[in-house]
Structures are given as C-alpha cells and as structure tokens.
Amino acid sequence: MSGMNLTLRVWRQKGPDDEGRMATYKVEDVSPDMSFLEMLDVLNDRLIVAGDEPIAFDHDCREGICGMCGMVINGVAHGEQRATTTCQLHMRHFKDGDTITIEPWRASAFPVVKDLVVDRSAFDRIIQAGGFISVPAGSAPDAHSVPVPKDSADAAFDAATCIGCGACVAACPNGSASLFTAAKITHLGLLPQGQPERDSRAKAMVEQMDAEGFGGCTNTGECTVVCPKGISLDAIARMNRDYLSAK
Amino acid sequence: MKYTVGEPIQDTKAPEGPVEDRWDKRRFSAKLVNPANKRKLRVIVIGTGLAGGSAAATLGELGYQVTSFCYQDSPRRAHSIAAQGGINAAKNYRGDGDSIYRLFYDTVKGGDFRSRESNVYRLAQVSVNIIDQAVAQGVPFAREYGGLLDTRSFGGAQVSRTFYARGQTGQQLLLGAYQALERQIAAGTVTMHTRHEMLDLVVSDGRARGVIVRDMVTGEIETHLADAVVLASGGYGNVFFLSTNAKGCNTTAIWRAHRRGAYFGNPCYTQIHPTCIPVSGEYQSKLTLMSESLRNDGRVWVPKLKGDSRPASDIPEDERDYYLERIYPSFGNLVPRDIASRAAKNVCDEGRGVGPGGLGVYLDFADAIRRLGRDAVEKKYGNLFEMYERITGENPYDQPMRIYPAVHYTMGGLWVDYDLQSTIPGLFVIGEANFSDHGANRLGASALMQGLADGYFVLPTTVGDYLAGSGSFGEVAQEDVDEAVDQVRGKIQRLLAVQGDRSADSFHRELGKIMWDYCGMERSEESLRKALELIPALREEFWRRVKVTGTNEELNQALERAGRVADFFELAELMCLDALHRTESCGGHFRAESQTEEGEALRDDENFAYVAAWEWNPDGTPVLHKEELEYEYVKMTQRSYK
Amino acid sequence: MIDRGEATDSVRPPAAHSPKKPTKPAAKTGRFTSTNGKKAVMAVTGAIMVLFLIGHVLGNLKVFSGAQSFNDYAEFLRTAGEPAVPRRTVLTLVEIVLVLAVGLHMWSAISLARRAAKARPVKYAAKRKNQAGGYATRTMRWGGVIIVLFLIWHLLDLTFGVANPAGSAGLPYDRMVQGFAPERWWVTLFYAVSLVMVGLHLRHGLWSAVQTLGLASGRTRKGLQLAAAAFSLVLVIGFLAVPFAVMIGVVK
C-alpha cells in the first residue's frame, strides 16, 4: 500500500519566552493505519537523524484516557473526528496531498512550554480549591451504608469521565474552563457523599477558575463539541446553579 | 552472562502465628511517631499512580511532610488511569461464598505458588477497606437499581467480587486518589513536582535519604532529601517497546535504586495479555488492550490452512480451527491469560495467523450476534467495538476482530519485605514497582487492589515504624549527594556527547523485538542465550550511535527517552538472566523445556519455590539471593484447565 | 524527505508568563463580580428587559385598534398609579429599573468580553471552523452594540421626539405614524435591522439566561432553544408589524 504525502504546518516555539513561528514539513509515505501521533513519531525520528530537534508534544497512554495529549488540528481541538482524543485520531481520516495545521492549545491560562506542549497546571489548582471529598484513609464507613440511586451514580459517572485534557478551554472563544470545572462539580455534587462540601466546593472552584485567568462562559457550546468524553452543557448549568445558590 | 549465588534472604518482618492475625500483630508491634514529630519528618514519594497517589495523600493526611514527583504534567495522568476491568475485594456482597480466605486462596493459586502467603492474606484483608474508602471519596462504581454496588466475575474467579466503573475503573480510582492528593497539596502537607523525573537515589550511611531529579522543563538537576523514600513508579513492561503500558512507563526509578543496592525480585515474570489489537505496521508505537470480557462471547479461531489469505467471511465453517475450544474443551475460549496467549502464538508460528504479518487470530462475534441479536451484543460491548473500529478502521459487527497477545504487566520489581521495605533501609517500594504479591502471575483486577492496599493502608503503618527510629539518622553526607549528582550529570553528558545517527526510539524498538522474540511468551535456554548475546551488542551500539538532539537545559524529549532506553538495556539483560536461571515454567514464565505432555507449564517446586532477588554488582556478575517460599495454608498443586 | 520550511505566520505568544508559579488569586472575587456572577447579572437584567419588551410590543399593537386607543394607552403609562402616587411615578420607576438593567447588562457584557480577550489573546492560525454555535451565538457582542445604538436613536425618535417630524409636542400616535412615514423608509429599515438583531440576541440570550441561572438541563435544552427561537420570532414580528403597517398605509 503506498502511503499519503502530507504537508504539516506546525507551531514551533523553543521555550516559554520564545516568540514562536509556524514551520512547514513534508511527510511522505504516511500509512492510513497510523495514529496521528505515530505520524508525528515518524517525522520526529527523521528530524532527529537529520540533527533537527523533534517536535515536542505531550502524550502518554495513547488510549484516550490519560488526557495528556492534545493539539489543535486544522483549527479544531483534537481534530475533527468527534469524541476522539488526538492520540486516537488515525490518519485514514486524511487524504493524500492534505495540508494539516497543528497548533498548541491557546489560552493564557495554558502558557506554551515548548512547541505543542502547554502548561495545564491551572486545572490541578482548580481541583485543589475543592474538587474532592474530604475523607482520611481508614475513616470510611462500609460502602453499602449509603445506597446511591443508579441514575445519580450513572450521571455522576458521566461527568467523572472528564480526562482533564483541556480541549474545552482550547476550543472556547472566551478561553473558559467552565466545562472542566463543571464536570467535577457535577460528579461530586450528584453523589450523597459529596453533599456536605457541595456549596463550598462550587464557590471555591469557580473562584479559582477565575483567579487562573480563564474567561467566562457565554454558552457557545464549542467545548462540548470537541470534548473527547462528551461532557454535556448540563454540567455547566449545574455548576451555575450550585454556585449561585451556595451559602 | 554469569551470576553468583549469595546468602539466602528471609523476610523477617512478617509475624509468626495464624495467617489471619499477622497483619494485626504487625500493626500493633509497629512503633508510632508522635504527631508533633511527624511534621518534621520528610517522605519522598516517586509516582502518583494508585500506589503513589494514595500513599502521598495518606502520609500527608497523617501529618508528614511529603514531596511527590511524577513525570507527567499532572499527577492525574499516571498510568493507573488506563486500567479498565475492575478491582477485586472480598466484600462478599453477593453472598456467593466469597471470603477473605477465598480471595487469598485464589491469589496464591493464581500466582502459581510463587508469592508469599503472609502478604497475600493481608492484601485480601485490606481489599475490603479499599472499596469503602473509594466509595466515600466519590468513586462512581457501577450500581444496581437498588442503589447497591454491582460486581462481576473476572479472570476465572468463581465468585463475583470485581467492582467496576464501566470500562474505566482505573481512571475513577485514580481520580479518587488524585483528588485526595490535591486536597493535601492545598493543605500544604504535600509538595507536588510534576514534570520531574527521578534519575538517582541518594543513599547515605546505608539509608535511602533522597533523590536526584531532573526538572523536565528547565533541565535543572535538583536534589531532594528526606527521611524515607517511597518508589511507586509502576511497571517496566515497556522494556518490550510494544506493550499496553503508557509510552512514558519506564524502569529508571527502580533501576537506579537497584544499582544503589536494592535487590530486584523475579525480573523475568511478565504477564502477556491475550486480547490486544495486533500490530498494524512498523511505525506501531504501543498496543491497545481490549477487555478480556470479550472472550465471554467471542469465539477464537484461525484458518486450518497455512497462509490462507481469504477474507474471514469466505472461509467456510469446516475450514476454521476454533483451537481453544478444540484443545481445552471444558474452558474453551475462557482459559487463563497465559494459556490463551501461548496458544495464539503457537497457531501463528504455524503460519496460520491472520492480518498484517500473520500476527493475529480472529475473535468472532458472528455466533453471539446470531444467538443474542445485534442489539444485545452492542449493549454489552458497544464501546469496545467502537474503540476497535476507531483504531483499525474495521467494523467488528461485520467481520471478526483480530487480536494478538501483548505485554501487559510485570510481576517482577524491587524486592521488598513484609513492610514493603527494600534491601536499602528507608527505601520503600509499592504498587507495580515492587515484586509484589502476585507471584508468577497476576489475576485480573488485582493490581489496582494491590496498589491501593499498599498506598492507603500498608505503607503508612510501616513507614511510621521505620521513621519512629529517625532520631538515630545522621546528617546526609555531602559527598553522597555530590556523587549521585555527578552520576546523573555524567550520564546526561554521555548521552548528549555521542551525536550518532540513530534515534533512541529506534534502539528501543530493536531491543523490544529481541525481548519479544527471545524472552517473550515462550523462553528456552537457546533463545535466552541468544538474547544475552544480542542485547549487550545492541547496547554497545546504542552508546556509539545514539543521537540526542538539543541540550539538557530545556524540555528535551529526545534526551528523556534516551535515558530511559539506556536503563532498559541493563534491565533487559537481568530479565534474560533470571529467565535463563529459572529452568521451570511457572505463571507468566514459560520455559519450553519445562512443560507437561499436553504442553502446559510445568513447575519445579523442588528446586524453584523461591523468590529470586538479584543484587547489582558493578563488575557485571549479579548476585542471586533466594528467599524460600513456604505454603502452610494453600497446598501446592499443578494447574490444569483441560 | 523532510523539508524544513521557513517561518511563516509569526504569532506573538501571550505576554510574559512563568509556567511554574501558581497564580494564586490576587483579590478574591465576590459572588457577583466573578465570571459566573456577572453572567447571572446579565441573565437577570436581560430577563427584565425581555419583560419590558413584552409589555412594549403589546402596547405597540394597540395601534391597530386606532389612534384613540393607542394614545389612551400611552397616557395610561403616565397616569398609572394615580392618584395614590403622582403622575409618572410608576413610569419613572420602570424607567429607572430599565436604565439600571441596561447599564448593568452592558457593564457585565463589556467586562466579560475584555476578560475573554485576555484569556484567549492568540488566535489560531488555521481558520477556525465553528463547531457548535450558530450565527446568533456569535453576534451577541456586536449585536448588543447595534442594539444600544438603536436604543439611543429610538429614544430620541419616539420617546423624546427630538428626531421625529411630529416633534416632542406631538401625540404618541402621530409621532409613530409620521416617524415611519413611507418617505422615511430608511428609518424603517434601520428599525427593522435592529429588531432582527434583537431577535437574534434573544434567540441565544433567552436559553442562555436559563442555562446561566442553572435552570436548564439535558432534557429541557432542545425545547428551551426552540422556545427561545419561537419567542424571538413572534416578538420581532410583533414589533415590525407596526412600522410596516404604517408604511403600507394600513395605519395612518
């Protein structure tokens, strides 16, 4: 099978303080069965041998679950394939001769570290502000002491599947982290175990989100479309409700 | 490669007496640290997976000053996140006859009698608390309509004791631990360093007293000192290059500790998972696991004819070989992981494999779809089918899936005693990084259990016991720190200085192929000797020809990889040596020379009922220390799945 | 095999940042000054304005029952509450509330827009395809500006009469009829364009407000969005009915 020939326009930036630029690479003989990241691996291998620095990008599990990978492909976070992380995107969705533009997440709360690598530690700090249930190890009651209605458990699970990839922020024209933050508030807020801290959690997390420099939500819905886990706008409504009614 | 045999070792920390009382006794005999002192004591935890994340959170909660490291950009991304199937616990919520003793029994037997009874019993005891803890943290386990927790049976167990959160149990458990960890970070008890890679251990006055890490963003080499060091850096399956592990999984942390004096236990025990998506080409970077549950309804087959290249649908029923059903009539498609894996390899070796390179077998749902209807199959496996289609571009409703075995888990790791302490005092090892409680074979859904048992419940007690004696720890000697820093810098300089013409990845791929071919599913004296010839030659070439671009003082992924590959080379040799010396077959270690007439793994309890703990020797001849295993409760028997 | 191209579009990275330092909140935001709070302010003030618009359109439609009825209605607005309170008290209160609503609504809109610009300073080089939003969603800000301009002119024209041929002394009905006279077609056109903007604004704004106040859910979302669109359409038709009727001479 003869492969595809592609032109890549990739954001290259040496470090946080470098200005950065788009660079163009031609990659030949790309198999349609390759994943997008494998295609970049192949390019990187060639770059290394040629003495050029490989393109830095984050990735780890390559199974769509760790949330480490992420790039804006042709203007769309994680590429146009729905419900798919960058690592799960395969080259069969591209055509011979295509030009592909690859950029890092853009948001001032996610500064570029190098090339396509950005710093998403703001997400961790949002969780630190209250994205947990306080329960020291060993102090938990028997797991069956509090039954949880199946609906609540399932809905909580849906929200809990967020992988913290940041695509929602990258896609949002306001650079808002509402979908991410709301997913956690929803996950914990739907469970009986999460009730005691529900109000303080919503308040603290929303305020931390602001403090990190994310923008406000204008309900454009861009986030949920690119979200690889399909986190729904319901989460944001729930966050708003919990925040506004928090004591 | 030669080795010498050293003093046998004994794990003296497990109390005597009835197995069910041992952990209680140990907890009672453990010295306590008074709360005011805890604040002055530092513990370093490497890794934020289930083991490290839960340990750091718990130690922080207890009041220690914890410093935690991971190589990803967030602690939430540790490889534990990828675990799918579930977590075992002896809750007996179903009333189907489960008990702590039964979980203990199954685990010892499943480990093919190469694990310690005391440890495994404790694991089964603690399993119950893990579920309570996770539920209280808000882990959304699957529930039934009555609101109670659902369970399923997994990995050949006859009881239903596996708790799960759809196909994302590891993710949900890890997020629970991660959130607990973030809570401690906010409280100031844990200081988190993400994008930091541990490159060496500081040992001073015979005790583990700190680590040397590289800030992966700036390249700065930092020294962090402490009163105890905990390694929770995960498994080393990536020595095979292709595995189901995350790309960044590495052996560096434990290998560096091994070189500093920690014994390496059973390095050759590797688990190979039978249902993974096969390799599609040379560029393949990792393998994806498909849940084992697929074997409940899928039928495994290959063409009877060698080199049959017809599409599956054109092969008539009587020209198909449902080999698992044929060879193992009573268990059929549900034989244990290692047996299913080896059978697949055998038919492919015969030239009957399917798909690219002939490395794959069919997993066919046509019968299931006919029997249950497409909807029912979709309900059960829809998300897995989708994942398969996303990766392969093939629709498993219309044509059978192709699967092939892949490296999945490493039972070996740093040797630890009952307290999870390595042979270096003050160095504790937990989770997949230690040689663990799984013996020669891990049962499905038991790794998550072990990681959390270690981190939430066992380690916090035993570290306390160690730290209670901290009054006698001296100052860390400056020369010990300097020496370690020099080592780290020296290695980085060496890697950067080669300036050859091949990428580190290309060497890693080649090393992986050697390991897979000669130290993989089936090993023999001949294959292992071959590997032991090839590896040093390739390693030598690596140090001559590797090309690392850029400098140390920046984010440099080429440098990170080269460093990890260098350590994999050394580990690979030890694995082959261990595999060579263990002439029996057991669990995940199959020696061609040691099989029953039916081709089953044949243990040699007479000569090999021991843990092989290897000591690093700078002159290149490792020293083997044996820890004899005794079975007072579970009678040693030969497995049979015919 | 590898063609290392020249630098193309240079895009400035966000201003100096230090990736490692946690940016702890400088000043704690309060309930109504947080992004969520400001959004709630917009939703509530928007809702107030919507209520006003409903009343307004119903009033306008009185034009069709003749000059007397329309002028009486206009007069009623001024005399409402009499004799308990002096003339125009109620109307003035309503006006104050409305001015406050408009002010707060604009203040929130502007501060959120500025915040968004800071949060996303760098545009993507690849022309971004909009993934979700419709036209209405994207025109909220500029649409808002047009609405403000319209509002000012509208007040000058029909309320104060300064920009109206019938002048401030004329009766409301005359101002209306003369204001929309056929030879002043451009007035009607501007009026129409602006109302369409209002319609678009509300199409997104109405369901957005429900979402912002946390009252929407997956089950109600589609319905809400439809209802918002239908309501906006009816409102716009209602408002446009009057000038068009004047223009084609149904109302003289």
Ligand SMILES: Cc1cc2nc3c(=O)[nH]c(=O)nc-3n(C[C@H](O)[C@H](O)[C@H](O)COP(=O)(O)OP(=O)(O)OC[C@H]3O[C@@H](n4cnc5c(N)ncnc54)[C@H](O)[C@@H]3O)c2cc1C
């Ligand atoms: C695809 C897949 C599915 C699985 N499914 C199941 C299942 O269903 N049930 C089950 O019980 N088990 C399952 N397992 C096994 C189980 O997931 C792992 O054994 C377990 O999660 C390991 O946890 P850990 O905490 O020991 O290590 P990990 O989760 O691997 O964490 C390692 C940590 O160490 C850090 N680290 C590593 N090296 C360094 C270094 N040099 N410096 C600094 N930090 C470092 C990493 O950043 C990371 O935080 C599965 C495994 C795989 C691969």
Ligand code: HEM
């Ligand atoms: C004064 C000029 C106006 C400006 C600048 C303006 C601007 C905005 C902006 C930017 C939004 C947020 C958009 C979003 O959520 O995506 C908004 C929302 C809204 N606007 Fe306006 N608007 C104006 C006038 C009006 C008027 C006259 C009305 C009512 C008749 C109105 C009703 C609403 C409603 C209901 C919302 C939804 C609030 C929410 O999303 O929570 N606006 N407006």
Ligand code: SF4
């Ligand atoms: S909400 Fe979706 S897009 Fe946003 S971080 Fe979570 S998984 Fe990623």
Ligand code: FES
């Ligand atoms: S690499 Fe883990 S989600 Fe893509």
